[in-house]
Amino acid sequence: MVDLSFAIDPVYIATIFIFIIGLQRMSHPLTARSGIVWAGAAMLIATLVTFLTPDLTNFALIAIAIVIGGGLGYIAAKRVAMTDMPQMVAIYNGMGGGAAAGIAAVHLLGTTTAATSTLAVVGGLIGAVSFSGSLIAFLKLQGWMRPRPITFPGQQVINMAVLALAVVSGILILWQPSFIPLSVATYLPLFFVLSLGFGFLMTLPIGGADMPVVISMYNAFTGLAVALDGFSFATPNYAMVVAGVIVGAAGSLLTLLMARAMNRSIPNILFGAFGATEETGTEIQGSLKPIEADDVAVLLAYANTAIIVPGYGMAVAQAQQRVKELADLLESKNVEVKFAIHPVAGRMPGHMNVLLAEAGISYDHLFDRDEINPEFPDTDVVLVIGANDVVNPAAHRQGSPLYGMPILDVELAKNVIVLKRGEGKGFAGIENDLFYRDNTRMLYGDAKESVGKIVQALKKL
């Protein structure tokens, strides 16, 4: 066969360049769509050119693995509902981390130099943590595992001990001291079991509400692991290095931006076990006052202004289409309708924007927190659809676990209608005193059905 391996480096460089352009385009709403297409094309070419790597064998195995993994990834991603997007990002990120850990393992089993094996150990540790951590994030968001923080006495000490042991076994892989009669074959499984264990343990105490930030952090971790793996090859794979570092840097920044939007610090998210403990000492005044859909319809029909606050409940109930119907109907009755989007409503920043866009609600109806907050006092009716923590006035009260989180000040509106499945708490697990306010009424039931009933009642008016 003709040696075409000279093509690898220029293609990798071109790939990196196109990745950067792709990311750049993805960061502007108008060009976002084309960004992923560019990046996808670059990835395809990079994959194909990798087959030209000198001395490469096991072609059949590579091809079979690509078909299996690629096929499963493709089908699962196509089939999943838009509401399940956050956990899908988590699971695919975990897979990238797992692949990075696997590459590190193969390197450490083969012949390596001191420098490359050190990088492989660090890359393997980070990749394995990202893998098991993302898996827990996936299970929690998917509801296959209790989303509330899981805590036990001495948790931090145990976690740190597991991490320390993982690091020690990593050092043993590199050092292989002569006074211990064990080989890499023993240290390596130990190292990976401990690293994976640390990822699991580290994610257990993190509550579902903080998961997006954590997923973003593991995304940055995977990027870093990929970059380290890229250096661990005999000749560095700069496509992996550069793409990995870009994702590591971009992911870290994104993590900070998301944490800032929730007014939380990263250490607080990681070690705070947010929502695990109940706030004590504050009595909530008032009672829960239910309302019927017909009454809500009347209230809305005679309002001048209405603001809809969507939350995760709307996503779960797939109510966005009905909500669009309701908004159209109200506008035809000359009610001014606006949507108030909290940056972290739902399970990911921008989650609500995506769903409302899917239903066909145009951008000029959507307002973010800072834009809409001054308007609540002059609003006749606020419809809170499946949102909880982001409208909890407890955020204004010192001593509350939510204290300091910027919220939508819906309690200032003349009437607040809360559409809610039951009397449960929000994802943060904190009682919401908004529900007990004098101007608040509760409409219980599935969000899709409730909105449907309001629409029916409105049509009859």
Added chain:
Amino acid sequence: MDITLFWTAVLIVILAAFTGYVVISRVPVILHTPLMSGSNFIHGIVLVGAMVALGLATTTGEKIIGFVAVILGAANVTGGYVITERILQMFDRSKKKPEKEG
């Protein structure tokens, strides 16, 4: 790794980190989710590393681990692409014909 290569590597890492930082800063909140998903796809480049690892593997143990790594890497690539594409598709559609939906 000799010393020239080392400093070249340091330079590349610094420039790449700066690039990642610049590209992401000043991004509107609504694009956080697609960007997270998009960068999740980008690190799918781990696939090429997994391919080389498997392609150069000699022992059965190395082959098994390499095989699993390629599966995971490939799933990261296709899954990451499709998810990002689906999220961005919604933005696109609502931009062009917001009135015709529903």
